[in-house]
Amino acid sequence: MKTTLIMSTALAGIAFGATAQEVNVVSWGGAYETSQVEAYNKPFAEESGIKVNMIAADNPATPLRAQVEAGNVTGDVFDVEVSDAIRLCDEGALMEIDPADLPAAPDGTPAADDFVDGALLDCAVANIVWGTVISYNTTKFTDNPPTTAADFFDTETFPGKRGLPKNPKRTLYLALIADGVPAAEVYDVLGTDEGVQRAFDKLDTIKDEVVWWEAGAQPVQLLADGEVSMTTAYNGRIFDAMVGEGQPFEVIWDGQYMDLDMFVIPVDAPNPENAMEYLKFATDTQRLADQAQYISYGPARKSSAALVGMYKDGKTEMAPHMPTAPENLESAVLDDPEFWADHAAELSERFNSWLASS
Structure with a gap:
């Protein structure tokens, strides 16, 4: 995807005059968090001017539920498992997300047709397939x-x-x-x-x-x-x-x-507009492919697969290390x-x- 298209997609609708120019993202820490920081957070902050605050949790669904129950939501975007996304959505704790609002693939394929099966839910958008x-x-x-x-x-x-x-x-x-x-x-x-x-x-x-x-x-x-x-x-x-x-x-x-990991936004997120812009930016074709430079999780978009190349060391092919590699799927549950x-x-x-x- 050309840079100009990425920027226009990512920045559309951001209120640059807003008071709270930040977004709080709660994820899983470790190498996975590093991959998100490099592929999503740094370029998003550079192109939007919105600061991304990254918070690590053993399971982000736990603080999300606690914040919702306490009526004091401080996170904007949470990276959670599918079952938690479904449950929290059914409980009315999450914003609904229209696939039509997500960026299309570089060839114009709508997001609804570009994400892998199970990656788009009423209140959640997947970013990775992991094992x-x-x-x-x-x-x-x-x-x-x-x-x-x-x-x-x-x-x-x-x-x-x-x-x-x-x-x-x-x-x-x-x-x-x-x-x-x-x-x-x-x-x-x-x-x-x-x-x-x-x-x-x-x-x-x-x-x-x-x-x-x-x-x-x-x-x-x-x-x-x-x-x-x-x-x-x-x-x-x-x-x-x-x-x-x-x-x-x-x-x-x-x-x-x-399994899939899903981005969700709680209904009472402190920065909901910034959260949605971050989610759209982080789940476009190029960003999901970029993440695979840093960690061996498969992108949740079909159009990202062809863009997955080498590890950040410049010598390790990432494809054989993906959970979605054909030879790794033979006995997968x-x-x-x-x-x-x-x-x-x-x-x-x-x-x-x-x-x-x-």
């Missing part, structure tokens, strides 16, 4: 490295502690994949009492070897410190450690859990927000009870 993957320390397994989700649960052949997130969504599915359930059948199986029991039975086999993590930076640190030999982690965090920091890590794409809307409460209760049991 939770298995990663291991190559120094621990030099002769016979693990290659599958089943290997993650095989502590006899591949000894060492395992890192897992302390939530059912990104844990139960992996147990089923490792137990032989095809990716396309995971939700059908997990929707039955027998399937849930099967998942917990599989988790039981490694429960004593698990180190539980809750924030995105934790599994990378656990792996680097040698506290675990394998862990699940956000693929972009692992990429940053492998390529950006030279850590001896490798990724197992078998059974990756794919795509998040199903409707399933979790129906089952999250009961599965979370069961999961927490299981954690607390000896």
Whole structure:
């Protein structure tokens, strides 16, 4: 997209005489936040004159909900998961976003036709496609490295502690994949009492070897410190450690859990006009492609794919590291927000009870 078109799209409607020339963006911190700062925030501030204040949270939906419930919203744009975007929208906490207000692709394709499936919701616009993957320390397994989700649960052949997130969504599915359930059948199986029991039975086999993590930076640190030999982690965090920091890590794409991250604006945002302009700017074709220079998350727009090139080091092709690369999709499980809307409460209760049991 030509610079002039980007600027006119991004700046349209900004009230330069407004008192509050700033926008508060709440995201996830770490390498992901860095990619947003470089690809979105710096150019937006330069072209609009609006200051972008970046705030990190372990899960931005948590402070968003707390601010809404307290009647004191201080963030303008929040980066949240799909299920949280749907729930908060249904509760009336978020502004509705018309896809017609979003910039078209460079060839004129309307935004509604250019974003990947599931990327546009009533109150949310996706920016990335990301995956939770298995990663291991190559120094621990030099002769016979693990290659599958089943290997993650095989502590006899591949000894060492395992890192897992302390939530059912990104844990139960992996147990089923490792137990032989095809990716396309995971939700059908997990929707039955027998399937849930099967998942917990599989988790039981490694429960004593698990180190539980809750924030995105934790599994990378656990792996680097040698506290675990394998862990699940956000693929972009692992990429940053492998390529950006030279850590001896490798990724197992078998059974990756794919999800989207969505930008949302709360109804009582302090700077709603600036927030909308930031959202439009950050989700245009070029900006989403630019983000992929810094982290291996797939752009949420189809037209961005052809513009994804090299990592910021100028020598690493980004395409093979994307969750959406064809070879990485073979056994991927795509998040199903409707399933979790129906089952999250009961599965979370069961999961927490299981954690607390000896």
